Amino acid sequence: MEPGRAEKDFGRFDVKTVIRNIYILFSRSELQIAGEGEEIMDLVELSAPLPAWFTEDDLQVYASLYEKSGFKFPLQMPYRSVHRMMKWVDPTVEAPAMLIMCEKDYCIKFPGMEDYIKSGMVKQFVPNLETVVMPEGTHFVHEQSADEVNKLIVAFLNNHVLTG
Incomplete structure (x- = not known):
């Protein structure tokens, strides 16, 4: 599949920052929606702390794994393959x-x-x-x-x- 909006958004940052932002965003209880002219990665303040249960060591381990694998598969499954599953x-x-x-x-x-x-x-x-x-x-x-x-x-x- 062609790289899309998420790949472009994630590509603006190093892997560690993307993982950090995802954990901060998705640990909130409210639904996060990017507004006009912004992307999901823009919704996290640089000063926002990691969730209390997610340590800097955890972040480093996850980042090292994603540096090897990238984000292609997580962005494909299931969000971009649901049309195939519907068949x-x-x-x-x-x-x-x-x-x-x-x-x-x-x-x-x-x-x-x-x-x-x-x-x-x-x-x-x-x-x-x-x-x-x-x-x-x-x-x-x-x-x-x-x-x-x-x-x-x-x-x-x-x-x-x-x-x-």
Whole structure:
């Protein structure tokens, strides 16, 4: 795919700054929208601190990994490949699945998303979905509350062990 707006936006900064900005932006509970003439990377003040649970060491490790791999795949999946996924004959996921998200995750603020998840409409496509909505945490709950999330995942896996 042709490099797009996000690649141009990210390309203005070094990898460490992009990762830093993403963690700051997506750890907020409000939906971030770039206005006319600005890009997503413009929404972070240079003086904004990292989230308390994300250290400078974490940032350095993540930046070193993205320096090797780049941002191409994260920008392709699933945002730019959803049109290919829509061609599936039956997009239903029958396997047991678990969704862990937080009340303060900005994603739940997308129009209709909270109702789609909490009403159970999502089970039309994932009938065996177990949903856990944690009261605290944001988009990175798996990093913010790693012990709690790990316990939820282990319990889920223990409840769905295949026998035979």
